[in-house]
Amino acid sequence: MVLVKDHGIEVERVRGAVRGFFELPFERKRATVGTLVSSDNMGYGRNFVKSGEQQLDWIDRITMKAAPPEAVDDRAWPKSPPNFREAMERYVEQARTLLDELLQRLAEALGLETDAFIRYYHPQKSEINVRVNYYPPCPAPESVLGISPHSDSSGLTLLLESEASGGLQVMTRAREWVTVPWPRDALLVIAGDLLEIMSSGRILSPWHRAVPLRDTERFSVALFYNPPGDAEIEPVQELGDKYTKIVVRDYLRNYCEVSPAEDKQAIMYAKAR
């Protein structure tokens, strides 16, 4: 996880648009965005509900595809508040610039060629999905989760949160949950499984979860940045061969099939056999 300060991104516009959507009464929220019945959880609804027995997360959320243009489904985008889409699309382009920069700096930090990770990305074909997570105040925060434990399937994830902090937790090597210290105006970057694969495990995708707060609402905007679906990724040779070559689209399909899981089961798909 990396904190980014002084990023120059107008987070207040995005926060305003998100607040505007979640303040709408339930029926209006439902009417202004579709619930798409898709295995990759797009639209208004929940993540990975696989059975009636499952305890549901304490969350209200929307997920939209933002890139590439041909993958964008307008039905998953809220029409209200009217500035929602513009604010989010602008954020997406600023985020892309930031994450492209970070992919290059991470490669350099590992002593690799600058393009070792970014070479899998493509200005017109990379995939960007945005998930807006809204956690209402919860009278019994110790009995539920906002988002169940997971690693992100992405290359990189950029997270922006509301004014209220203290809801994101990460599992340490000692297998304890700790709350991520996250200053109000910083953005947080999380490495996803795809970057763990490309780096042969030198960069690990953290196991994390969100918990609701007792007295106050919290929301986050998670932007998942992936190479194009048909890209084939594999570990940079100098770093090892802990993982095998995979097609991004196949990896993501398998991730959706095995989630939610107890641990990082999804990445086993890319284990060298």
Ligand SMILES: O=C(O)CCC(=O)C(=O)O
């Ligand atoms: O709400 C948060 O801070 C975490 C959200 C998250 O992990 C996700 O959307 O994948």
Ligand SMILES: [Fe+2]
């Ligand atoms: Fe996550």
